[in-house]
Amino acid sequence: MGVEQKTGNLGIVTAKLEQVVNWSRTGSMWPILFGLACCAIEMMGAQAANNDMSRFGMELNRASPRQSDLMFVAGRVSRKMAPVVRRLYDQMPAPKWVIAIGDCASCGGVFNNYAILQGVDEIIPVDIYIAGCPPRPEAIIHGVLTLHDKVRQERLKDWA
Amino acid sequence: MADIREVSVDELRHLVSERALTGETMLLNMGPQHPSTHGVLRLLLELDGEIVVNCIPDIGFLHTGIEKTIESKTYEKSEVLTDRQDYMNPLGNNLVYCLAVEKIAELDVPERAQVLRVILAELTRINSHLLWLGTSGLDLGAMSTFLYAMREREIILDIFELVSGQRMMTTYIRPGGLWRDVPEEFEKAVRDFLAIMPRRIQEYDDLLRFNEIFLDRTQGIGVISAADCLAYGLSGPVIRASGIAHDLRKKQPYSGYEQYDFDVAVQEGGDVYARYRVRLIEMTQSLRIIEQAMNRLPKGPVRSNNRKFVPPPRAEIGVSMEALIHHFKLWTEGFKPPAGHVYVVTESPRGELGCYMESDGSSKPYRVHMVTPSFVNLQALPLMARGLYIADLVAIIGSIDIVLGDADR
Amino acid sequence: MNEYLNQAISAMELRFSTRLEQFRGEFSLIVKPEFILSLLSAVRDEFQFELLMDVTAVDYFPQEKPRFHVVYQLYSMEHNLRLHVRALLDGNAPAIDSVETIYPSANWKEREVYDLFGISFNGHSDLRRIEMPADWVGHPLRKDYPLGYEEVQFTFNFDEIMKNKPQPKD
Numbered sequence: 001m002g003v004e005q006k007t008g009n010l011g012i013v014t015a016k017l018e019q020v021v022n023w024s025r026t027g028s029m030w031p032i033l034f035g036l037a038c039c040a041i042e043m044m045g046a047q048a049a050n051n052d053m054s055r056f057g058m059e060l061n062r063a064s065p066r067q068s069d070l071m072f073v074a075g076r077v078s079r080k081m082a083p084v085v086r087r088l089y090d091q092m093p094a095p096k097w098v099i100a101i102g103d104c105a106s107c108g109g110v111f112n113n114y115a116i117l118q119g120v121d122e123i124i125p126v127d128i129y130i131a132g133c134p135p136r137p138e139a140i141i142h143g144v145l146t147l148h149d150k151v152r153q154e155r156l157k158d159w160a
Numbered sequence: 161m162a163d164i165r166e167v168s169v170d171e172l173r174h175l176v177s178e179r180a181l182t183g184e185t186m187l188l189n190m191g192p193q194h195p196s197t198h199g200v201l202r203l204l205l206e207l208d209g210e211i212v213v214n215c216i217p218d219i220g221f222l223h224t225g226i227e228k229t230i231e232s233k234t235y236e237k238s239e240v241l242t243d244r245q246d247y248m249n250p251l252g253n254n255l256v257y258c259l260a261v262e263k264i265a266e267l268d269v270p271e272r273a274q275v276l277r278v279i280l281a282e283l284t285r286i287n288s289h290l291l292w293l294g295t296s297g298l299d300l301g302a303m304s305t306f307l308y309a310m311r312e313r314e315i316i317l318d319i320f321e322l323v324s325g326q327r328m329m330t331t332y333i334r335p336g337g338l339w340r341d342v343p344e345e346f347e348k349a350v351r352d353f354l355a356i357m358p359r360r361i362q363e364y365d366d367l368l369r370f371n372e373i374f375l376d377r378t379q380g381i382g383v384i385s386a387a388d389c390l391a392y393g394l395s396g397p398v399i400r401a402s403g404i405a406h407d408l409r410k411k412q413p414y415s416g417y418e419q420y421d422f423d424v425a426v427q428e429g430g431d432v433y434a435r436y437r438v439r440l441i442e443m444t445q446s447l448r449i450i451e452q453a454m455n456r457l458p459k460g461p462v463r464s465n466n467r468k469f470v471p472p473p474r475a476e477i478g479v480s481m482e483a484l485i486h487h488f489k490l491w492t493e494g495f496k497p498p499a500g501h502v503y504v505v506t507e508s509p510r511g512e513l514g515c516y517m518e519s520d521g522s523s524k525p526y527r528v529h530m531v532t533p534s535f536v537n538l539q540a541l542p543l544m545a546r547g548l549y550i551a552d553l554v555a556i557i558g559s560i561d562i563v564l565g566d567a568d569r
Numbered sequence: 570m571n572e573y574l575n576q577a578i579s580a581m582e583l584r585f586s587t588r589l590e591q592f593r594g595e596f597s598l599i600v601k602p603e604f605i606l607s608l609l610s611a612v613r614d615e616f617q618f619e620l621l622m623d624v625t626a627v628d629y630f631p632q633e634k635p636r637f638h639v640v641y642q643l644y645s646m647e648h649n650l651r652l653h654v655r656a657l658l659d660g661n662a663p664a665i666d667s668v669e670t671i672y673p674s675a676n677w678k679e680r681e682v683y684d685l686f687g688i689s690f691n692g693h694s695d696l697r698r699i700e701m702p703a704d705w706v707g708h709p710l711r712k713d714y715p716l717g718y719e720e721v722q723f724t725f726n727f728d729e730i731m732k733n734k735p736q737p738k739d
Contacts, residue, residue: 032193036199036200037199037244037247037564037565038244038328038329040199041247041248041328042327044295044310045310045317048307048311049307049308049311061195063194065193076222076224078220078221078222078223080221081200081221081222084191084193084221088193110244111224111225111226111229111241113229114225115224115225134328
C-alpha cells in the first residue's frame, strides 16, 4: 500500500502487461470497410452522428485488410462472395476479431436456400454474434462493447 | 462452394480491346470489397495509365435467390423477403408486391390506406436520397454531408419505428392495405419533419452547389445521351437528368398519385451534376406530396374487408364462426388468388421497379420476378465511363445510385 | 382496348399468327420462338415500342411441351402503352434468338435468363453466367432444381446437423 502511493506520487503506475496490451487493443480497434447488405446501412448509422462509434475507438474504417483489426461481417454472404471473405480474413494480420452483424451473417437469417451461406461461421471463426434484422445501432454498439470485454479477458499467448 | 479462379485474358478476349492482349493497357480489378463501390460490385477495369478504356461490371456477389425462395412460401410470408431486396426502399418493394397481388386478386384498398401508402413511399424516397447524398458526397470528399444526412435519416427511421415497430424492414404494407392503423403521434411526427426539412435540404445544396471541387468533379462527367438512355432502357433520375420527363407517378399513376400536384424534376446535360440536381428537386417535391397527403388524410379502415384474403380482427374471432374459419384457412393454407399473370410498375428512388407475378391458383406464387432499376442502370456504366479517370468512375457510380441487393436479388 | 394498341396487335396477328390473351387489362401476344426477332423489330420500328423493360422466363416443369415461356415486357414512351410478348419453348436444349441487336438493354437480361434457366440465346455477344459463380453447375430457377434448404436446428437434431455443417479451418 505504501509503495504504490509513493510510486503514484512520482507518476509510476504498475499493472500486468496483459492488461495494458488488452486495454490498448480495445482502445483503437479499426474495422475493415466491409458492409455487404442491409446491415451495412445500420452499421453506417452506428458510426454516424446520432450513435457515434468513434467514441469507442473505431474512428476510421480502413479500406485495406492489412491495416485493420476487426472485421464486421454486415449482411448476407452469398456463395460467390464466400471465397472473397475468406481471403480478406486471411489477409488481416493477427490479432484480429470478427463480429457477425445481423441474422444473415450469424445463421443465414430469413434466407434458407442454395445461394446464401447459413452463417458466416462456416468459413471464418466468429467472436461475437449480434442478432437482429437489421440490429439497431445501439445493439451494434452493445456487441462492440461485449467484444471489448472479451478482449480484456484474453491472454497474451493467444496471439503470440 | 466456388473458389477464386485465376482468369486469363483469353476468356475475356471478346470484352477487352486488343491493346489489353498485347499488354499495352493494364487490367485491374476494382474488387468486391472497395470503399466506393456502394456494396459488393466488382469492376474489371482496362486502364491506359489512369484512363479507363473499358469497364466490365461483374455482379452476383449478393445473389440471394429471393425469387426461388418466394416460390416455396405463401404470398403473405414471401412479402418479408421483398423488403430485403432493395434495402434502401423497403416500403417501395412491399408496395409493388402488394399492388401485384391486389391486381391479380382484384382486392379493393380503402382510401385511408392509399393516402398512407403514398406518405410512406415518399418518406422512403427522401430516406433513400439522403443516403445517396451522404455516401456519394463521401466518395467525393464531402464528409459533412454524410453526417448531416444520417442525422435526418434518423428522424425518418424514428417515424417508421413509430408506425410499425421496425426501423428499416417494416413489411408494413400488406395486400389489401396496411398492417394496422398509424398511432396518434404519427401526424405530429410527420408535421414536425415537414417543418424542418426544407431548410435542411437548402443547407445541403448550399454546402455543395458552389463548391469548386464538387463542380469540377461532377460537371461534364459521365454524360449519357437521351437516345442511349432509351436504347438501354434506363429509368429514374438517370433518364430525367438527360432531358426526358418520364416519371411513372405521372404517366401510369398508382395508389392515388393522380390526385397530388407535383412537378417532375428534369434537367438537361445527362452528367453527374444534373443527376445531383434532379435528386435534390425530387426531395423537395416529395415534401410537397407528403404535405398534401397529410392534409387530405381521411378517416376509415386501413385494410380491405375481403375476408378471403385479409385476416379478420382479433375481436371478431371470438364472436363469429366465419371469422374463425377464415382466420384458420388464411393461417394454415394462405389465400389463393385466381390463375393468371400481371406486371405492375412503380417509381422507386432508383427508377422503374416492376413486379411480374404469375399465379397458378394455388396458395404459393408460381413465379415472381422483380424487375429492378439497379440491374438495368448498371448496364450503362461502361458507356458512361469510357475515357475518364478512375476518380471520375467513382463519382459516376455514386450518381447512378445503385444498391447491389436490388441488382442481384 | 386502346385504339393504337388494337392496331398493333392486329397487325402482329396477321403477320406472325400470334395469339392474344387478356388478363386484368393487360394484353399478351403468344408467338412461336422463330418469329421473335422479326416481331420485336416490327414492334419497335413501326409501332414505337422503344423500351424493352424486361426479359424473363417461366418454367412449367412437369409439362414438357412447352416447358419454358420466355416473357418480354415492352413499353412505348410516346403512347404510354405496355405490351407483353411470350415465346413458347420446349424442354430439351431450349434456344431462342437474342434480341440484343434490336434492344441493347437485353444483353444482361438474357444473360440472367441463361444463368438461372439454361435457355441459350443464339447470337448473343457475351453469354456467360451473371448471378451465380462462373463454375456453378445447374440452373437454379428451374423447377427441378432443389431449393438447397438446410434443416432447422432444434435441440433434438442439433448434433446431427452440426456434424454436417462445414467448420472453418483456421
